[in-house]
Amino acid sequence: MMLLAKKYRQSYQHMLLPSWLSTGWLRVKCIVLKISGHLIKMPAELRRLLGTVEEVHRECQPVVVIPGGSIFADAVLELQRCVGLSDDIAHWMAIKAMEIYGIYIAMHSSIGVEVEDLGGVERTIEKGLLPIVLPYRVAKQFDELPHSWSVTSDSIAILVAGKLGCEKVFLAKLADGITVDEHVVREIKAKDLSLVHQTVVDEYTARAVDMYGVEVIVFSALKPGILKEVACGGYAKSSVYTLIKP
Numbered sequence: 001m002m003l004l005a006k007k008y009r010q011s012y013q014h015m016l017l018p019s020w021l022s023t024g025w026l027r028v029k030c031i032v033l034k035i036s037g038h039l040i041k042m043p044a045e046l047r048r049l050l051g052t053v054e055e056v057h058r059e060c061q062p063v064v065v066i067p068g069g070s071i072f073a074d075a076v077l078e079l080q081r082c083v084g085l086s087d088d089i090a091h092w093m094a095i096k097a098m099e100i101y102g103i104y105i106a107m108h109s110s111i112g113v114e115v116e117d118l119g120g121v122e123r124t125i126e127k128g129l130l131p132i133v134l135p136y137r138v139a140k141q142f143d144e145l146p147h148s149w150s151v152t153s154d155s156i157a158i159l160v161a162g163k164l165g166c167e168k169v170f171l172a173k174l175a176d177g178i179t180v181d182e183h184v185v186r187e188i189k190a191k192d193l194s195l196v197h198q199t200v201v202d203e204y205t206a207r208a209v210d211m212y213g214v215e216v217i218v219f220s221a222l223k224p225g226i227l228k229e230v231a232c233g234g235y236a237k238s239s240v241y242t243l244i245k246p
Contacts, residue, residue: 026122030062030166031231032214034157036221037070037101038174043108045222049172050109052224054130057111060232062125064164065112065132066157067105072097077149091147092136098153099134106132117141118163133160144211150203158205162212169214170231172221175200177242187243201244209246216244 033053039046057063069076073094080090106112113129115121116137124131135156142163145151154171161169177184178198188196193206200218209216219226219241226239235243 026062026125026164026166030064030125030164031056031168031170032064032066032157032161032164032166033170033172033227034066034153035068035105035172036174037068037073037153039172039221040070040101040104046105047108049221049224049227050105050112052228054109054111056228056231057130058128060228063130063231064121064160064166065102065105065130066135066153066160067098067102067132068153069094069098070101070104072100073152087149088147090149091151092139094149094152095136095139095156098156099136102132102134118160121164135160138163145208146204152202154202155204155208158208158212158214158216161214167214168231169216170227171201171216171218172224172227173200173218174221175218176220176223176240177218178244184240185242187245189245193244200242205244209244213246215246218242218244 035049039049053063053065076090076093076097079085085093102114106114109130109132111128111130112132113124114134115124115131116134118138121131121133138160139145139156142159145155145159157169157171178188178196178200179185180196185196190206190209205216217230226241229239230241
C-alpha cells in the first residue's frame with residue numbers, strides 16, 4: 001500500500017492551491033462521495049465502486065468518502081422502536097453506526113484510511129491516501145443538522161462537503177437517480193425537491209444543499225463509471241443520474 005501511496009502522492013502536487021480555499025479546510029479541490037449502506041451485502045460491487053473511486057482520486061481530484069448507515073443504522077432505528085430512545089440519542093447512535101460501515105469500506109480499499117476529523121482528511125490526501133470519514137466527531141463539532149431521522153448520511157455528506165469547501169457531493173445509491181412518473185429527473189433545484197414524492201435521498205437533503213451551497217449528483221452505485229465520467233470530465237448527457245442544484 002505504501003508504494004501505491006507514494007505514486008499517488010506525486011499526482012497531487014499539481015492540485016495544491018497557493019492558499020486555503022475561502023470556503024473550507026482543504027487546499028485542494030475535492031469531491032465528497034457517500035457510499036450506500038446496501039453495498040455491505042454486495043462486496044464485489046463495493047470493491048468495483050472503490051476501484052473507480054481510487055482512479056478518480058489518483059487521476060482527477062481527491063475524493064472524500066462518507067459511509068452510509070447500512071444495517072447498523074437500521075439496528076438503531078429498531079432499538080429506538082423497542083426501547084423508546086429519544087430522537088436526540090438515536091441521532092448520535094446512528095452516526096456512530098455509520099462509523100462501523102466506514103471501517104468495513106476501508107477494509108475493501110487498497111488506499112482507504114479511516115479519519116475522524118477534517119484535519120485528518122487533509123493529512124490523508126497529502127499522503128496520497130483515500131480518506132474515509134468516521135463522522136461522529138465532525139458532526140459533534142458542527143452540530144448544525146436536526147436530530148431526527150429526516151437527516152441521514154446523505155445530509156451528513158453535504159455538511160462535510162460544505163465544511164471542507166468541496167463543490168460536489170456524489171450519492172452512490174441503488175437507484176439511477178430521483179424519479180418522477182417512472183422517469184429519472186436529470187436536473188432539479190433544491191427548492192423544488194421537497195415538492196417531489198421521492199425516497200431516494202433523505203428529507204433534509206434539499207435544505208442542506210441550500211445551506212451549504214453544494215451540488216449533489218445522485219447516481220447508481222452499480223454504475224461507477226458515471227462517477228468517473230462526471231468527476232473527471234464534467235456533466236455528460238449520455239449518463240443517467242440526477243443533479244440537485246442550490
